[in-house]
Amino acid sequence: MGKQDGTGRHVTPVGVDDSTATILHVDMDAFFASVELLDHPELVGKPVIVGHRSARSIVTAATYEARKFGVNSALPMSIALRRCPDAIVLEPHFERYTHFSSMVMTIFDEVTPIVERLGIDEAFLDVAGARTVFGSPMRVAELIRARVRAETGLVCSVGAASTKFVAKLASGLSKPDGLLVVPADQTIALLHPLPIAKLWGVGGKTEENLRGRGLHTIGDVARASREMLLKAVGEAGADRLHDLAWGIDPRPVHTRAEEKSVGHELTFETNITDPAIIRTELLRMSNMVAVRLRNAQLVGRTVVLKLRFGDFTTITRSRTIAEPTDLGRKIYEEVSEIYEALGRQDAPIRLVGVRAEQLQDAATAQLGLWDESEGWRDAEDVMDAASARFGRGAVKPARLLGHSAHERPRLGQRD
DNA sequence: TCTGGGGTCCTAGGACCC
DNA sequence: TCTGGGGTCCTAGGACCC
Numbered sequence: 001m002g003k004q005d006g007t008g009r010h011v012t013p014v015g016v017d018d019s020t021a022t023i024l025h026v027d028m029d030a031f032f033a034s035v036e037l038l039d040h041p042e043l044v045g046k047p048v049i050v051g052h053r054s055a056r057s058i059v060t061a062a063t064y065e066a067r068k069f070g071v072n073s074a075l076p077m078s079i080a081l082r083r084c085p086d087a088i089v090l091e092p093h094f095e096r097y098t099h100f101s102s103m104v105m106t107i108f109d110e111v112t113p114i115v116e117r118l119g120i121d122e123a124f125l126d127v128a129g130a131r132t133v134f135g136s137p138m139r140v141a142e143l144i145r146a147r148v149r150a151e152t153g154l155v156c157s158v159g160a161a162s163t164k165f166v167a168k169l170a171s172g173l174s175k176p177d178g179l180l181v182v183p184a185d186q187t188i189a190l191l192h193p194l195p196i197a198k199l200w201g202v203g204g205k206t207e208e209n210l211r212g213r214g215l216h217t218i219g220d221v222a223r224a225s226r227e228m229l230l231k232a233v234g235e236a237g238a239d240r241l242h243d244l245a246w247g248i249d250p251r252p253v254h255t256r257a258e259e260k261s262v263g264h265e266l267t268f269e270t271n272i273t274d275p276a277i278i279r280t281e282l283l284r285m286s287n288m289v290a291v292r293l294r295n296a297q298l299v300g301r302t303v304v305l306k307l308r309f310g311d312f313t314t315i316t317r318s319r320t321i322a323e324p325t326d327l328g329r330k331i332y333e334e335v336s337e338i339y340e341a342l343g344r345q346d347a348p349i350r351l352v353g354v355r356a357e358q359l360q361d362a363a364t365a366q367l368g369l370w371d372e373s374e375g376w377r378d379a380e381d382v383m384d385a386a387s388a389r390f391g392r393g394a395v396k397p398a399r400l401l402g403h404s405a406h407e408r409p410r411l412g413q414r415d
Numbered sequence: 416t417c418t419g420g421g422g423t424c425c426t427a428g429g430a431c432c433c
Numbered sequence: 434t435c436t437g438g439g440g441t442c443c444t445a446g447g448a449c450c451c
Contacts (some may be wrong), residue, residue, distance in 0.1 A: 051419090058419050072451085079416050102439040119421090201424095203449050236425060237448095257423095265420060302443085312418075318444060353420090 020184035025167035032061035163249035183413035187247035192219030264353025271348035287328035299324035300356025308351035
C-alpha cells in the first residue's frame, strides 16, 4: 500500500506484491486543461481555467496551479475568477479532447481487450490476462504511463487493485502523475481511515446525512448497523456502501454499456419568459435528439421535457408513446404538448431540456419483433409484420430472425 | 457563491392485473 | 361488499458521477 511522499500523494513502495491488483484505473490528469496547454506551451505553470466566460458558466477544468486557489471543476466561473483573478480563461475545444481521448483509449486497447471507458478521460482495464505478454499489473501500469506520455504529451495517474472501487480510489490518491498499487490484503487498512466522501456514491448530501449519524470514516460505515444505513441511504445504497467499506465490489470490468437515454439541455444566458423562444428551443433540441437516435439506430419510447425555473426549481414531465420514434417532429409534438399543458408559460425559465428514454433497436422496433412486455414475438407475428412491411412472401423466417439467439439485436440481450 | 451538460441509478406512489 | 399480496409499468424527483 501507499506511503506518502513529500507532496502528500501516495506512492507505491518498491517490491510490493501486485499479483492481486489486476484491475487498473487510468485517469488523465487535468485532462482538458492539459490538452489546452499542449496548444499553449507558454502557459505551462500558470493558473489556467477552461470554460466559457459567460455569466452562468461553470469551470470545465483547471490546472493544478489554479486548483491551489480553490478552483475546481463545476465551480461557477464568477466565483472562480474572484478566487483567482489572475487566472487565464481558455474556451473549451471538445473536438481536441475527443481526439486525444481516442489516442489514449487506443493505447489501452493495445494492452488488454477488457477496457471500460468512463467518460472521456478515464478507463478501467482488466489486466489479469496481460501478464504473459506485458508482465505484472505494475509493469503494465508503468508501460501505459510511459506510452501515454510519449505518444500524447499528456500525464495520467494509475491505480491498481483487486476491485474497481479501490483501483479508482488509488488513482485519485496517487495524483498527479502517480501510480499506486493496493494488494488485496492491504485494502481494508487503506480504506478504513479515509473519510466517507471517498466512498463511491457518497456526494455532498449523503456525506452530511452520514456525518449527522456520527459516521465520519469508511471504517465507521463498515462497522455501522444495517438499520442505520438503511434509514440513511435506502436499501440499495445500504448494501452497496457496506460492501464498498469492506472492499467488496463484484462489478466486473465490462467493455460496453448500452445507452439508456439521449438528451440535450440548455441554460439560457438570462431567464426567458417568451413562450415562442421556449418552443423554438424545444424544436431545436427535439431535432438534435432525433439525429442522435437515428445515428445510433435507436428509437425512443418515452419523451421527457425538463424545465428549470428562475428560482432553480426543476421539473420533469414525461410521456410514453405507443410507437417508439426517432423523428424530431414527433418528439417536438410530445414535448410541446406537455409544455402547453403545464400552463406555466408566464414563469421565467432558466433551462429547457429534451430527452428520449426507453431506447430500443430501431430495426426490431420497426418490425415490432420485440415488445417490452411480450418479449420476442412468435414466428406468426413476425411474418405478419414482415409481410406488412415488405410484401407477402418477400421475407423468409430464417433470414428475418437471424441465425442464432446470440445474434439477435441487442435489446433482446439486455438483462 | 449561485449553481453546465451529458448521463445513470434509486425510491416511492399509483394504476392495473392476477 | 370488504379487502390480500405479488408483480409490472409509468411517472416524478433526487442524488450522484464525469
